[in-house]
Amino acid sequence: MKFPILAYGHPTLRKVAKDISPDYPDIQKLIDEMFEAMYESSGVGLAAPQIGKSIRLFVIDAEPFAELYKDMTEVQKEQLKGKRVFINAKILEETGKEWAFTEGCLSIPGINEDVIRQEKIKIKYLDRDFKEHIEEIDGILARVIQHEYDHLDGILFTDHLSSFKKRLLKRKLENISKGKVNVDYRMKFPKK
Numbered sequence: 001m002k003f004p005i006l007a008y009g010h011p012t013l014r015k016v017a018k019d020i021s022p023d024y025p026d027i028q029k030l031i032d033e034m035f036e037a038m039y040e041s042s043g044v045g046l047a048a049p050q051i052g053k054s055i056r057l058f059v060i061d062a063e064p065f066a067e068l069y070k071d072m073t074e075v076q077k078e079q080l081k082g083k084r085v086f087i088n089a090k091i092l093e094e095t096g097k098e099w100a101f102t103e104g105c106l107s108i109p110g111i112n113e114d115v116i117r118q119e120k121i122k123i124k125y126l127d128r129d130f131k132e133h134i135e136e137i138d139g140i141l142a143r144v145i146q147h148e149y150d151h152l153d154g155i156l157f158t159d160h161l162s163s164f165k166k167r168l169l170k171r172k173l174e175n176i177s178k179g180k181v182n183v184d185y186r187m188k189f190p191k192k
């Protein structure tokens with residue numbers, strides 16, 4: 001994979017990313033390379049800041065979750081299928097009840113924790129052809145989008161944990177930023 005994934009502690013992961021226009025250099029190639037990096041690291045989503053590009057772009061292929069969750073509706077299953085590209089996305093609404101789901105992140109290997117978020121979103125975004133869509137999405141896909149969307153605002157899933165949990169994880173997170181972690185894909189560690 002061309003781009004290493006930035007590890008926890010890297011300042012780019014904390015920046016608020018910027019919208020892009022269709023003339024952004026080599027955007028189609030960049031999207032393909034992001035999918036490549038995501039598949040090679042066995043992720044279901046990857047946001048551009050994670051490869052050092054502070055732009056409002058993320059890619060998702062959450063189909064592996066379709067196997068895990070048999071109780072999804074047909075609409076939810078359909079929405080999970082295939083490669084999805086979100087450019088300049090804006091979450092217009094978050095509704096529904098709050099639910100816990102165990103999240104992980106390619107920038108934070110080895111840590112998986114329950115995060116509570118609302119179940120449904122209404123999102124406006126451009127696809128890879130810069131065509132605008134407004135979609136209502138719930139369930140697992142909404143969850144993956146909420147996680148990736150957070151990356152664009154410099155937010156990581158660990159930020160959503162209780163202060164008690166954060167204290168427990170502090171040392172582990174510090175070790176990740178130093179590269180003291182087992183990981184089988186290419187990463188860039190800020191404190192190594």
Ligand code: NI
Nearest residue numbers: 104105106107
């Ligand atoms: Ni992530």
